[in-house]
Ligand code: SF4
């Protein structure tokens with residue numbers, strides 16, 4: 001397995017059992033972040049797309065932009081999934097990882113602003129266990145060169 005996929009799978013594993021709140025936050029919003037349509041989806045991290053080649057609950061579509069010098073891909077689902085197989089972006093939402101000269105920082109993902117009721121409370125409104133796990137996942141991703149480039153580019157594009 002290449003080092004990029006290995007880092008992404010490690011980050012996914014770290015975030016496997018945590019959720020943004022200790023309660024089921026989807027009850028407050030009707031699971032708004034899972035309610036995409038045929039054209040919107042969750043951004044796949046480098047190396048993730050082939051994992052969904054024969055997926056029963058969703059499919060991969062091309063995005064109309066590139067990240068880290070490579071065409072980006074989105075995962076479009078029907079609003080339910082096998083939790084252990086959900087993409088990394090679903091596990092990190094509503095946070096965004098921003099690589100720093102040393103390690104990485106977390107902030108609320110601006111794409112969650114119009115979707116997620118937790119956006120307004122910021123980082124301090126999220127469950128400590130979720131924040132800690134997201135911080136560990138961020139460090140893993142920032143150490144891997146392709147994931148780092150992908151996240152740097154994503155942070156830059158979201159600031160435009
Ligand atoms: S939109 Fe926010 S509050 Fe709603 S399910 Fe997703 S993460 Fe939880």
Ligand code: SF4
Pocket residue numbers: 033034035042058077078079080081082086087090
């Ligand atoms: S893959 Fe699962 S967690 Fe991700 S958007 Fe679809 S239903 Fe929600």
